[in-house]
Amino acid sequence: MNRWMPFEWIAALRFLREGRMQTLFIIAGVSVGIAVIVFMSALLTGLQANLTKRVLSSQSHVTLQPRDEIARPLRLDGEDLELAIVQMPLQRVRSIDQWQGLVRVLQDDPAIVAVSPVAAGSALAVRGDATRSVSIVGIEPDSYFRIVRLPDNIAAGTVRLSSQDIVIGTELARYLGIGVGDRLTLTSGVRTSGALTVTAIFDLGSRPVNERYVYIPLRTAQSLLDLIGCVTSIELTIADVYAAETVARRLQTMTGAAAYSWIATNAQFFSAVQAQSLSSGVIRLFVALSVALGIASVLVVSVIQRSKDIGILRAMGTSRGQTLRIFLIQGALIGLIGAVVGSALGAGGLLVFHDHVRQADGSELIPLVLERSLFVAAALLATLTGVLAAMAPALRASRLDPVVAIRG
Amino acid sequence: MADDVLRLEQVRKSYNVGRPTESEILHGIDLALGRGEFAALIGPSGSGKSTLLNIMGLLDRPTSGRLFVDGQDTSALDDRALTRLRGRSIGFVFQHHLLITAFTALENVMMPMLVERGFPDDAMKERALELLTGLGLEQWQHHLANALSGGQQQRVAVARALAMKPALVLADEPTGNLDTKSAEGVFEMMREVNRKSGTSFLIVTHSLEIARGCDRTIELVDGQIVASGTAPTAA
Ligand SMILES: Nc1ncnc2c1ncn2[C@@H]1O[C@H](COP(=O)(O)OP(=O)(O)O)[C@@H](O)[C@H]1O
Ligand SMILES: [Mg+2]
Numbered sequence: 001m002n003r004w005m006p007f008e009w010i011a012a013l014r015f016l017r018e019g020r021m022q023t024l025f026i027i028a029g030v031s032v033g034i035a036v037i038v039f040m041s042a043l044l045t046g047l048q049a050n051l052t053k054r055v056l057s058s059q060s061h062v063t064l065q066p067r068d069e070i071a072r073p074l075r076l077d078g079e080d081l082e083l084a085i086v087q088m089p090l091q092r093v094r095s096i097d098q099w100q101g102l103v104r105v106l107q108d109d110p111a112i113v114a115v116s117p118v119a120a121g122s123a124l125a126v127r128g129d130a131t132r133s134v135s136i137v138g139i140e141p142d143s144y145f146r147i148v149r150l151p152d153n154i155a156a157g158t159v160r161l162s163s164q165d166i167v168i169g170t171e172l173a174r175y176l177g178i179g180v181g182d183r184l185t186l187t188s189g190v191r192t193s194g195a196l197t198v199t200a201i202f203d204l205g206s207r208p209v210n211e212r213y214v215y216i217p218l219r220t221a222q223s224l225l226d227l228i229g230c231v232t233s234i235e236l237t238i239a240d241v242y243a244a245e246t247v248a249r250r251l252q253t254m255t256g257a258a259a260y261s262w263i264a265t266n267a268q269f270f271s272a273v274q275a276q277s278l279s280s281g282v283i284r285l286f287v288a289l290s291v292a293l294g295i296a297s298v299l300v301v302s303v304i305q306r307s308k309d310i311g312i313l314r315a316m317g318t319s320r321g322q323t324l325r326i327f328l329i330q331g332a333l334i335g336l337i338g339a340v341v342g343s344a345l346g347a348g349g350l351l352v353f354h355d356h357v358r359q360a361d362g363s364e365l366i367p368l369v370l371e372r373s374l375f376v377a378a379a380l381l382a383t384l385t386g387v388l389a390a391m392a393p394a395l396r397a398s399r400l401d402p403v404v405a406i407r408g
Numbered sequence: 409m410a411d412d413v414l415r416l417e418q419v420r421k422s423y424n425v426g427r428p429t430e431s432e433i434l435h436g437i438d439l440a441l442g443r444g445e446f447a448a449l450i451g452p453s454g455s456g457k458s459t460l461l462n463i464m465g466l467l468d469r470p471t472s473g474r475l476f477v478d479g480q481d482t483s484a485l486d487d488r489a490l491t492r493l494r495g496r497s498i499g500f501v502f503q504h505h506l507l508i509t510a511f512t513a514l515e516n517v518m519m520p521m522l523v524e525r526g527f528p529d530d531a532m533k534e535r536a537l538e539l540l541t542g543l544g545l546e547q548w549q550h551h552l553a554n555a556l557s558g559g560q561q562q563r564v565a566v567a568r569a570l571a572m573k574p575a576l577v578l579a580d581e582p583t584g585n586l587d588t589k590s591a592e593g594v595f596e597m598m599r600e601v602n603r604k605s606g607t608s609f610l611i612v613t614h615s616l617e618i619a620r621g622c623d624r625t626i627e628l629v630d631g632q633i634v635a636s637g638t639a640p641t642a643a
Contacts, residue, residue: 001515001528010528014510315467316520317495317572319488367417402467406502407458 008322011313012329019302026298027338030382033291034175037284044280046369048273052241055266058213059205060116060235061244062145062267064102064257064277066094095230096257103234105255111247112238113199116143116255119218121225121232123188125168126304127176134172135212136186138221149238150215151204155393156180157200161217166196169210170203200210241329288381292389299327299393303400310397320398327394335386339379347375412476413442413497413575413608414464419473421459421631433459435629436473443575444606446599448619451628455600457612458580460628464610466494466579478575496522499607501570501579506561507553511599514549520571527616532571539567543597559590576608583615595621 001010016023023246028076096102099117106115119138141161145151155170157180166184168176178184183195196216203210214224222228234257244261252259263270302311310323347370354368421434433456441447451457462468463475466482475482478497484491499520507516517536522528540546545563548556556564562582569577581596583591595618602609611622619625625633 001518001522003528005524005528007522011510018510086472090627308504309510311499312502313519313523314491315465315494315500315502316523316568317491318490318523322523382562403462406467407506 008325008329012333014329015302015306015326016308016333019305022298022302023334026294026334027341029294030291030334030338030346030386031341033287033294034339034378034382035345035349036287038343038346038374039353040280040284041349041374042346042369042371043353043366044370046376047276047301047364050367050371051269051273054205055269056241056262057153058148058206058209059262059265061238061241062248063257063260063263064096064234064235064236064251065232066096067256067258067386075248085298094233095227097232099234102255102257106234106236106251111238111250112236113239114143114146116140116147116235117231118144118233118235119221119225119227120154121188121221121227121357121359122255123186123224125149125172125176125184125186125214127178127182127184130176132172132175133212134168134186134214136188136221137213137215137225138164138218138225139205139215140218142218144235147235148204150204153202153204155201155203157198159202160199163214163217163220164194164196165217166201167200167202167215168198169213169263170201171207171211172214173198173201176221186216186224188224188226191224193220193224196220234295253364260308277360288385291335291338292385295331295386295389296392298334299331300396302330303327306397307400307405310400311402314400314402315406323400324394324398327397328390331386331388331390332383333386335382336379338386339382342382343375343378344376411443411483412440413443413445413462413478414610415439415476416464417474417476419460419463419470419475421456421468422471423472432471432631434463434470437631437633438631439626439636441576444602444608445624446602446622447611447624447626448525448622449610449612449628450514450614450619455628456631460616461578461580461610461612464576466490466501467499495520496572497575497635498574498607499577501562501565501569501577501582503581503584505566506558507556507568509554511551512550512552513545513556516564517568517571520568524572536567536571539570540564541571543601544565544628552556557590557595559586562586562590562594566601570601570605570607573605574607576610579611581612581614583613583618591615591618618619 055094098395103115103117116139121136123134123136125134139161141159150167159167161167173179176184178198180201181197182198184198186193187197197395218231222230238244242263248261248264251257314323350368350370354364354366357365359365416439418438419434420432420436422430422432424430437460437504438604443506447462449457463470477493480493482493489585507513508519512569513517514536516534517539518528518532521535525532537546537549540549541564543566545560545567548560548564553561553564566582577598583594586594598609599621601607611618613619625635625637626633
């Protein structure tokens with residue numbers, strides 16, 4: 001008996017040790033449950049981080065654009081409407097008013113981490129006989145690369161964007177049959193560029209993006225699209241990714257420009273993620289519930305088996321409170337040991353899954369996210385579950401009539 | 409009177425109170441047990457001996473009447489206080505379920521002290537070993553309880569009952585499950601403890617041999633004390 005260990009802990013440990021088989025089986029059961037919970041939680045975290053990363057690798061958190069031109073019904077003096085049916089005006093490529101001033105204001109906003117103006121439009125990429133329609137993204141590389149990390153996603157070459165350079169995606173390079181150092185021209189319908197040199201080929205992990213997007217310097221884009229001095233959007237990175245929608249609404253009121261958050265533009269993605277979290281949450285809840293029921297049922301049996309021991313202990317002066325604690329501690333220990341073993345099993349499962357379940361090209365399907373907080377949470381929750389599950393059996397033990405227990 | 413370890417005044421006990429099956433098992437028991445007394449409680453099966461013993465040992469409460477343990481009136485005490493008084497003043501030896509099997513002989517003897525003090529210490533270990541040695545049981549100290557024979561277990565149980573230096577040991581048919589030789593051994597041990605330390609004993613027994621070996625015999629029939637003298641009545 002350890003000197004530092006209180007009576008209740010000594011008794012709880014001895015009872016668990018004496019009921020070896022029961023104890024091993026229930027700990028195994030709890031471990032499997034915790035392993036499933038840990039595995040699912042980590043997988044879900046990895047999956048969501050991965051999806052979020054993919055979405056955000058080619059997209060800013062918030063985009064500011066000029067407001068759509070609104071068709072106003074023609075009015076005569078007074079309230080009478082002259083024409084009830086109105087047609088939307090053709091949406092021309094328009095600029096954000098006074099964008100330089102706006103950029104400075106946004107740079108000072110504490111919620112905003114990076115600001116970059118963009119001139120975008122569509123054009124045809126021409127290389128010999130091959131043509132392909134593309135989306136031009138005219139950028140200032142220094143500020144833009146803080147928003148979309150293009151240099152981190154390069155398949156070939158090195159990103160360099162002087163006025164006659166261009167960076168294209170892997171799919172487009174394949175269609176046009178070109179590589180780093182080759183040239184192509186862009187024609188926008190208004191103007192045609194000179195020959196642009198491909199300095200790098202990117203892979204942003206999304207086929208449509210790799211196929212359609214081309215990055216050129218802001219000035220080159222402005223002249224090509226006939227937008228001298230104008231930008232079509234301002235791209236923003238904000239401090240808290242998941243606060244994007246709130247920030248967007250605030251900026252819209254503040255600037256008068258239209259603000260779109262990545263959350264709003266990916267609403268479908270988000271509802272899918274939410275549905276996934278919800279279903280996985282329900283599954284984990286039920287696993288936790290069956291873990292709790294397992295612990296409770298084993299302890300109920302143990303209280304019945306030990307009723308004579310309890311009776312003798314009570315006759316010797318053990319209080320109801322002490323008796324209660326002996327069984328609560330057993331529940332807590334089963335939960336805690338189950339959590340430790342289960343976390344190890346879950347982590348092992350994740351490692352195996354990560355190594356063996358791969359994408360077609362051998363790259364990882366889902367990143368391995370093993371956060372300490374997950375294991376701490378699992379241990380705390382399992383211990384708490386153990387204590388709660390032990391509550392009914394422990395109360396039963398503490399209320400046992402020693403006379404009945406000893407007579408039995 | 410002040411030196412009684414136990415005193416009962418008009419103690420009654422009914423089961424199933426308020427139900428059609430209500431029945432009174434003990435009908436107004438008046439009894440006193442002096443310090444250092446070594447008494448046998450005899451009587452036919454079902455006469456209420458165990459019921460009486462459980463009330464005396466504060467495991468059960470009388471339906472009416474008063475009970476003094478070690479001079480203290482117990483009628484006003486709550487469960488907590490009763491438990492504490494029981495732990496300090498009374499040692500038990502039962503017929504069945506003698507020891508807690510998850511612990512060794514030594515640990516079983518330490519148990520009442522551990523329960524009271526909360527943490528194990530050297531003093532209680534020494535005391536337990538001293539008790540086991542004094543009763544000639546030291547060679548079994550590290551055996552788990554269920555590795556011992558019934559007679560050995562019951563002797564360890566007597567040692568355990570003495571751990572807290574109680575004023576009174578209550579034994580409910582302590583030799584009922586033992587062969588004659590073991591029974592004799594356990595009884596002799598209790599007698600010796602009584603002689604040496606002056607601990608009072610009240611022993612429920614069916615054995616005339618044991619009753620004869622006691623200083624006083626109390627006879628219970630149908631919930632009433634019919635004899636409470638010093639000489640055992642002949643069967
Ligand atoms: N919990 C109980 N409920 C109802 N009757 C009981 C209970 N315990 C004991 N009895 C009855 O009380 C009587 C005395 O029992 P007991 O004290 O065990 O007798 P003894 O120990 O002398 O054999 C018996 O008739 C028994 O059936
Ligand atoms: Mg009996």
